[in-house]
Structure formats: structure tokens, C-alpha cells
Amino acid sequence: MIFSKPLFLISLLSLLLLLYIVLRRPRREKRVFSQVFLFLRARRETLSRISRWQFLKNLILILEAFFLLFLSLSASAPQGVMPPWAGKYCAVVLDTSLSMMATDVAPNRFVVAVSLARKKIEELLSSGNQVSFWELSLNPKIIQNFTSNTHLLESALDKITPSYSGTNIMQLLDLLEKWAAPKVVEVYLFSDLAFSVLPNRFPHLVLHQIGVGEAVENLAIVSANLQGERLWLEIKNFGNKEREVHLKIDGKRVENPSSFWIENMSTQEVALTVTGTKPYIKVEIEEADPLEWDNALYLIRPQSLRVLLVSSTPFIKSALQALGMTVVSVKPEDYSPQISSDLAIFEDFLPDVLPDSPLLIIHPPQGNKLFTWSGLEKEGFPIEVPSSLVEFLDFSTVQFYEVPVLQPGAMIPIAFWGKTPFLFEGVISDHRAVLFAPSLSLSNFPLEPSFPVFLLNVINYLSGEKAGFQSFEETRSDELLEPVLKGEEVLGSPPGLYLKEGAQGFRFYSCAYLSEEESNLLRHTEIERMGATTGSNAPRDLMPFMLFIPLALILIEEILRRKYV
Amino acid sequence: MEKFPGFSDPFLQRLTTLRFKPRPGIAGKGAGEHLVRKGGASVEFSDFRTYTWGDDYRLIDWNSYARLDRPFVKVYRDEEGIVLHFLVDCSDSMDWGDPHKLQYALKLIAALGYVASSGYNWVKFQSIPEGYFYPERRGRQQIPQFFQFLSKIKPLGKCHLGEELKRYAELNPRPSLVFLLTDALEPTGIEGGIRRLLARGHQLVFLHILAPEEIQPQIRGDFELEDKEWGTRVEVTLDEVALQILKKTVENWRNTLRVFCLAHQIPYLFVLTSSPIEELVLKRLPLAGILK
Numbered sequence: 001m002i003f004s005k006p007l008f009l010i011s012l013l014s015l016l017l018l019l020y021i022v023l024r025r026p027r028r029e030k031r032v033f034s035q036v037f038l039f040l041r042a043r044r045e046t047l048s049r050i051s052r053w054q055f056l057k058n059l060i061l062i063l064e065a066f067f068l069l070f071l072s073l074s075a076s077a078p079q080g081v082m083p084p085w086a087g088k089y090c091a092v093v094l095d096t097s098l099s100m101m102a103t104d105v106a107p108n109r110f111v112v113a114v115s116l117a118r119k120k121i122e123e124l125l126s127s128g129n130q131v132s133f134w135e136l137s138l139n140p141k142i143i144q145n146f147t148s149n150t151h152l153l154e155s156a157l158d159k160i161t162p163s164y165s166g167t168n169i170m171q172l173l174d175l176l177e178k179w180a181a182p183k184v185v186e187v188y189l190f191s192d193l194a195f196s197v198l199p200n201r202f203p204h205l206v207l208h209q210i211g212v213g214e215a216v217e218n219l220a221i222v223s224a225n226l227q228g229e230r231l232w233l234e235i236k237n238f239g240n241k242e243r244e245v246h247l248k249i250d251g252k253r254v255e256n257p258s259s260f261w262i263e264n265m266s267t268q269e270v271a272l273t274v275t276g277t278k279p280y281i282k283v284e285i286e287e288a289d290p291l292e293w294d295n296a297l298y299l300i301r302p303q304s305l306r307v308l309l310v311s312s313t314p315f316i317k318s319a320l321q322a323l324g325m326t327v328v329s330v331k332p333e334d335y336s337p338q339i340s341s342d343l344a345i346f347e348d349f350l351p352d353v354l355p356d357s358p359l360l361i362i363h364p365p366q367g368n369k370l371f372t373w374s375g376l377e378k379e380g381f382p383i384e385v386p387s388s389l390v391e392f393l394d395f396s397t398v399q400f401y402e403v404p405v406l407q408p409g410a411m412i413p414i415a416f417w418g419k420t421p422f423l424f425e426g427v428i429s430d431h432r433a434v435l436f437a438p439s440l441s442l443s444n445f446p447l448e449p450s451f452p453v454f455l456l457n458v459i460n461y462l463s464g465e466k467a468g469f470q471s472f473e474e475t476r477s478d479e480l481l482e483p484v485l486k487g488e489e490v491l492g493s494p495p496g497l498y499l500k501e502g503a504q505g506f507r508f509y510s511c512a513y514l515s516e517e518e519s520n521l522l523r524h525t526e527i528e529r530m531g532a533t534t535g536s537n538a539p540r541d542l543m544p545f546m547l548f549i550p551l552a553l554i555l556i557e558e559i560l561r562r563k564y565v
Numbered sequence: 566m567e568k569f570p571g572f573s574d575p576f577l578q579r580l581t582t583l584r585f586k587p588r589p590g591i592a593g594k595g596a597g598e599h600l601v602r603k604g605g606a607s608v609e610f611s612d613f614r615t616y617t618w619g620d621d622y623r624l625i626d627w628n629s630y631a632r633l634d635r636p637f638v639k640v641y642r643d644e645e646g647i648v649l650h651f652l653v654d655c656s657d658s659m660d661w662g663d664p665h666k667l668q669y670a671l672k673l674i675a676a677l678g679y680v681a682s683s684g685y686n687w688v689k690f691q692s693i694p695e696g697y698f699y700p701e702r703r704g705r706q707q708i709p710q711f712f713q714f715l716s717k718i719k720p721l722g723k724c725h726l727g728e729e730l731k732r733y734a735e736l737n738p739r740p741s742l743v744f745l746l747t748d749a750l751e752p753t754g755i756e757g758g759i760r761r762l763l764a765r766g767h768q769l770v771f772l773h774i775l776a777p778e779e780i781q782p783q784i785r786g787d788f789e790l791e792d793k794e795w796g797t798r799v800e801v802t803l804d805e806v807a808l809q810i811l812k813k814t815v816e817n818w819r820n821t822l823r824v825f826c827l828a829h830q831i832p833y834l835f836v837l838t839s840s841p842i843e844e845l846v847l848k849r850l851p852l853a854g855i856l857k
Contacts, residue, residue: 028789028800034661034779036792036799037752042814043801 008075087129095136095191096163109213113190137163140172180204231272237262246286308341319455358462359433569716570675581683586857591740593645609642648687654747655692657794660720662776664838670746671715676846694724723794726751730758740766769831
């Protein structure tokens with residue numbers, strides 16, 4: 001018998017410990033008695049009660065010895081009983097580059113690739129193959145050597161994270177070739193990139209490509225720039241053949257140019273003229289491909305509103321600047337009702353004399369003259385999971401209380417339902433007013449990419465626009481940068497707003513918005529992954545606890561022995 | 566050191582007033598104080614019988630002759646000395662207990678022997694197994710000698726009590742009053758030996774001697790018990806439940822012996838070595854009809 005981990009055979013020494021315990025166990029005290037036949041008769045009459053206990057003690061001892069023996073042998077991974085191996089060597093390669101963060105497939109390519117790789121590994125292992133796991137990034141590396149251990153491979157899959165880098169396929173193949181020789185290795189590459197031709201210098205590799213995302217047969221708007229009435233678009237054909245493109249703006253087909261051709265795997269830049277005063281415009285590729293996320297783009301027009309911001313925090317000012325608005329920012333102590341504006345925003349402050357404009361009041365201080373509330377600070381701002389941010393992107397999910405008139409002395413109860421904060425809208429001095437009750441400083445909400453969108457929705461509402469802002473789909477991988485405000489953890493989070501610093505400074509570039517159906521899909525996916533990491537791992541994780549079984553038996557024996565002595 | 570058997574003078578004086586009370590049927594020996602059925606010269610009238618040739622005519626009852634016109638002679642009961650056999654189990658199982666079982670048995674024999682000698686009866690001692698033997702003797706003058714004999718008795722090892730009793734019965738056919746003092750701790754039983762003694766006409770008194778520890782052990786825990794006599798070893802775990810079971814087993818065993826003795830009209834006395842000998846001799850034995 002061969003042991004792959006013979007070092008663990010040292011644990012057989014634990015049997016010596018058991019032997020020592022047995023030998024050191026207090027022996028029966030010898031006593032001379034005038035007779036023993038009555039003791040024997042008593043034992044027979046009681047169905048050998050004493051013998052049964054003796055048997056039980058011996059049984060526990062035997063079980064202890066067996067447990068230790070089996071644990072030691074199993075930890076040493078005996079392989080002598082394995083039948084001759086007739087499987088293949090396989091390498092599963094996962095692309096972890098930044099492009100895999102694209103969300104053209106929900107939740108994103110990386111998660112989908114991991115899921116597909118997991119299934120492939122299970123399939124390969126069930127066929128008796130040896131599988132290794134590799135990461136494709138700028139610095140490709142092996143994560144798990146060839147093994148038939150499902151636990152090791154799934155553990156590697158669970159631990160892998162996006163590298164946010166590019167890819168170096170040639171380096172990976174070089175590494176694989178060196179690793180594989182002289183045997184032949186079947187390589188399963190999960191990537192959003194397609195490699196049409198492989199060099200002949202990898203004789204020991206058989207490459208199978210599993211495309212993730214819309215790398216094939218796909219058109220996408222990869223960037224956009226709106227300046228006044230001029231709109232520049234960059235459209236890329238990710239497919240293998242030339243495609244004709246028709247564009248639509250706000251639902252109407254663009255006449256100039258009416259169409260143009262894009263070669264396979266190439267990018268075409270288009271300049272368009274747009275008219276109108278809507279706060280945003282929608283640009284889309286007509287009949288591009290079934291996956292719509294990168295077929296359309298929403299662009300926000302720079303707002304010409306003059307906003308008076310009375311706040312001591314920088315969050316709202318940053319967001320307003322990102323929205324292209326003119327911001328007059330004053331500190332609370334410098335506020336004067338004489339400052340003219342199209343819209344006034346008060347944060348943590350409410351003056352005695354209000355300006356003659358629509359109002360956004362954020363977390364007004366206690367004891368102001370307009371209204372007061374209680375119980376809010378304890379609740380905090382209830383953003384618990386990243387998925388809740390998705391709801392904030394849809395203004396329709398915010399619940400309104402209609403308060404006809406806000407006047408001094410009115411008492412407004414404030415409460416929370418679930419994860420959605422209440423907004424209060426009403427009229428003050430013939431202008432719309434919105435009260436956002438929670439304090440922004442109690443949460444990360446102002447730092448989230450959804451915050452400017454939220455703010456834009458509120459401002460649009462205050463300006464009389466209809467609520468219901470829609471979001472943007474993110475662009476292709478080579479244009480995508482690491483999110484600035486999104487935070488570090490991207491994997492497992494829902495598609496959020498990705499920001500990019502453009503020529504105009506901080507502005508929206510793209511934004512992902514999940515419909516209800518896709519939100520459900522996302523949650524379902526998360527649940528599935530949670531099940532995979534807890535459920536399937538559970539039996540393996542029991543192994544360390546098995547060590548406690550002999551200890552528990554020894555303990556039980558001690559307890560019973562003390563009871564009977 | 567107290568001289569064996571260490572009885573007090575008042576107790577010895579009380580012993581002189583006691584007499585054995587055997588059932589009829591045992592053989593007497595020589596003159597004594599025990600009335601037997603057969604004709605004798607005592608003053609105790611027994612019966613009339615027809616005058617036959619050779620009878621002493623002085624024994625003719627002239628009154629009955631006058632009424633019946635036929636000569637009858639008066640028959641008187643004889644007074645003989647009875648022979649007491651003390652059979653004592655001297656096996657190693659008797660060499661145990663606190664108070665010591667064998668010592669207790671020997672003291673009891675000393676008391677009974679004293680009673681016997683006071684009544685001009687014969688005393689005979691036989692150990693089981695064979696090893697110590699005291700021949701039939703009587704009279705107070707031999708009491709010191711008897712006590713000295715008893716004081717030197719030591720345990721004799723192992724024996725099969727039942728077989729030894731059978732052997733004794735074969736060698737002693739003359740019906741006697743036999744006092745059997747034993748703990749009866751014989752795995753194969755002693756009933757066969759007792760039956761053989763009864764078949765020989767012996768009247769048996771069974772004094773079952775046990776130490777208190779034997780009927781209710783005070784030990785608790787895991788033990789390897791070794792048989793004092795046979796060396797057999799057994800591992801036991803004694804807890805309250807096990808001791809209750811053991812106590813019940815001992816009780817059943819004693820009851821079996823008692824019922825056997827009852828069925829064979831053998832006086833059975835269960836004697837704990839913790840009970841005073843004085844109480845046993847002066848109260849329990851008279852109550853059992855063994856002494857009067």
C-alpha cells in the first residue's frame with residue numbers, strides 16, 4: 001500500500017497513547033473472599049449484567065482503537081487500493097482579467113465562468129480524470145496541481161478572485177506546455193476572449209475554449225461622449241464577421257449616417273448630432289444582438305440648474321458637480337435667504353427663513369421650526385446588502401408620503417419599511433419640497449455610485465420632471481476601469497454604477513440597472529453559490545470533528561466507569 | 566491473652582444447668598442422664614410386659630397379677646449417656662470473617678462440649694476435612710483437655726464438604742447426635758452428605774455459621790475476588806444494584822438450605838459470627854429445642 005502523505009502515519013503513535021491509557025487505567029482491586037460462587041450465581045441470575053458492562057468497556061476500547069487507526073490511515077491517504085488510472089490530464093483555465101467583470105451576462109462574466117468551470121470540473125472528475133486549475137491574467141499561474149480531489153478544486157474555485165488586469169495567453173500556454181510535457185493535457189479555457197489560431201509550438205496541449213459573455217456575434221457601444229449637441233460614439237464588433245449597424249436615438253432611427261459597417265473584432269467611431277432638452281437621451285443599436293445590455297446607452301445632459309447647497313459635507317457637492325450643475329455652496333453659518341438659486345439643498349441644517357425655490361432637505365436638525373421627529377438615529381440608514389443599492393437606482397422604488405403642506409408645528413412621524421427609506425414630498429411656499437430623512441453621514445450611501453443618480457432623480461422631481469430614471473449598461477471590457485467609488489469587492493456584488501473620470505471631470509459613464517426579473521436572477525444565483533459553498537462542503541468539513549469521536553468515547557467511558565465504581 | 570475459650574464463670578455455671586434434648590432413637594452409651602426407651606434400672610416407669618422365664622420375680626406387679634391372674638413385670642426406662650459428635654468445617658472458607666468463623670465455631674463447640682460433659686454425655690470431635698479428631702470421652706475431668714484440643718485447631722485447606730460428610734457417615738454407623746458447624750459454602754452443595762448422615766440414623770443439628778460481611782458485603786467498586794478456599798477468581802463490579810442482587814442471591818441460597826433442613830426435620834440455626842455465643846447457647850438453642 002502506498003501513502004501519498006506518509007508523514008501522517010506518525011499519527012499512528014496515538015495508538016500508543018491509547019495503549020498507555022489502557023495500561024495505566026486503574027486495575028481491579030484484588031480481594032480474598034470466603035466464596036465466589038454466590039457472586040457468580042448472582043451474575044447469572046441478572047443476565048450477566050456485570051459482564052455486559054465489561055463487554056461495553058471493551059467495545060469502547062476497541063472502537064477507540066479503530067477510530068484512531070482509521071483516522072491515521074485516512075489522513076495518510078492510502079492509494080494502494082486504487083485501480084489502474086485510465087483517465088486524462090486536464091487543465092481548467094479561468095480568465096480573471098478585468099474584462100471578465102463585464103455584466104453582459106448576469107451577474108457578470110467572471111461569476112458565470114466560475115460556475116461553468118465548476119460544472120466542467122465535476123464532469124471531468126466524474127470521468128476519472130486528473131484536473132488542474134489555472135488562472136489566466138497578466139501573470140498566469142497555477143492554482144491547483146493535478147488532482148482528483150473535488151474538495152481541493154472547489155476550494156480553489158471558491159478562493160479565486162478577479163485580478164482586474166489584462167491577459168497573457170501565450171505565457172499561460174508556455175507554462176502549461178512545460179507543465180504538461182511529456183503527457184498530453186486537455187486545456188479548458190473559460191474566457192471572454194476568442195483565440196482563433198494557436199501556434200504549433202504547444203504539441204502537448206489540446207485547447208478547448210468556452211466563451212463567456214458576448215464575445216461572439218456581438219455589437220456594443222463601448223464609449224460615448226456628449227458635448228452640447230454633438231455625440232461621439234465608439235461601437236465595437238466583437239464577432240467574427242463584418243456587421244452592418246443602424247443606430248436609434250430616443251427611439252428614432254438615425255438618418256445620418258443611416259448605417260455603416262464594422263469589421264470583425266474592430267471598433268468604429270461615429271459622430272452624431274442630437275437635439276432636444278430632455279435631461280437624458282437614449283442611444284441604441286438597432287437589432288444588434290439578443291443581449292441588450294450593451295446595445296443601448298443612456299446619456300445625461302449636463303444640467304443648467306443653479307443649485308444652492310447648504311451643507312458641511314462634501315458628498316452632495318461632488319455629486320452635483322458630477323451631474324454638471326452649477327453649485328453655490330455655502331456653509332450653514334453663511335446662509336442667507338437672499339442667495340438666489342433654482343433649487344436649494346439643506347443638509348443637517350434648516351434655516352428659519354426659507355428661500356423661494358424648491359427644497360431638498362436632508363436630515364434636518366432636531367428642534368427646527370418646521371418639523372421634528374424622533375427615533376431616526378437609532379435605526380440608522382438601512383443599507384444592509386449591496387443588492388439594496390439596486391433599488392435606489394430605480395426612483396420608483398422609493399416610497400413617498402404625500403404631505404400636502406409642511407408648516408410650522410406639524411408633526412411628521414418617520415419610520416422605515418425594510419430597506420427603503422421614506423422620502424417626504426410636499427409643497428412649501430408654492431414650491432415642491434422633498435425631505436430625505438436619514439443622515440447621510442450614517443451610511444456609505446453618499447459614497448456609492450448610485451448616489452448621484454438618486455440625487456438627479458430627486459432634483460428632476462423637484463424641477464417638475466417625471467420620476468423614473470433608467471440606467472445604463474456598462475461598456476466593453478477594454479474600456480472598463482476599476483470602479484472608483486464602488487469599493488473593492490466586485491465579485492458577488494450586483495452590477496452597479498461604474499464611474500470613469502472623463503474629460504469633463506467626474507461624470508457618468510455607464511450604469512447598470514437590473515430589472516426585477518434580473519434582480520431575482522441575481523439573488524437566485526447568489527443563493528445557489530451559497531448553497532454550493534456550504535452544502536457540498538459540509539461532509540468534508542466534518543472530518544476534523546471526527547477526531548472528537550474517540551475523545552468523546554473516552555469521556556463517556558470515564559463517566560460510566562465512575563458511575564459504576 | 567485470654568485463655569480459650571474465654572467464657573465467664575457465670576456463663577459456665579449456666580451451662581451446667583443445660584441438658585441436650587435429642588429426639589428418641591439415638592444410641593446411648595454407658596450410664597448417663599438421658600432416658601432411653603429400652604428397659605433399664607431407672608425409676609422412670611416405662612411399660613408392662615408379660616412375665617417370662619428368667620425374669621426377676623421381684624419385678625412382678627402383684628396388683629395386676631391379683632386382678633388378671635397373669636404375671637406381668639414392670640419395665641423401667643434406662644438412663645444412658647448420649648454421644649455428641651461435633652463435625653466442624655475446618656476448610657479455608659471458615660478461615661475468614663470478622664469475627665472469625667472458625668474461631669466462633671470452636672468456641673461454640675467448647676460451650677456445647679461443656680454442656681455435654683456436665684450431663685455425663687460423650688463428646689466426640691471430628692474436623693472436616695480430616696485432620697483433627699477427638700475421641701469419645703465424657704466427664705468434667707476431660708473438659709480442660711477438650712478445650713486445649715480445640716484451641717490448637719487450624720484451618721485445613723480445601724475440601725468437598727458433601728463428600729466428607731458421606732465418608733463420615735460410612736465410618737460412623739452408630740446413630741448419634743451430630744452437630745454440624747459449617748458455612749456450607751460448597752458450590753456443589755452439602756445436601757447429599759446430610760442425607761447420608763440421616764440415613765445412618767444420626768440426629769443432625771445444622772449450625773450455619775456465616776460472617777456478616779458474607780450476607781451483606783460492604784465493599785463497592787471493581788474487584789477481582791479470589792475464593793479463599795479454592796482460589797477461583799472472578800471479576801465483579803459492585804454497585805448498589807449489584808449488591809442488592811447479591812444479597813437476594815445469598816438469601817435464596819440460605820432459604821434453600823433452611824427448607825431442606827425443615828423437610829428433613831433437621832434443626833437449622835443460622836448463626837452470624839457477630840452474635841454473642843452466650844445468647845446463642847442460652848436462648849436460641851433452648852428455643853430451638855436442642856437444649857433444655
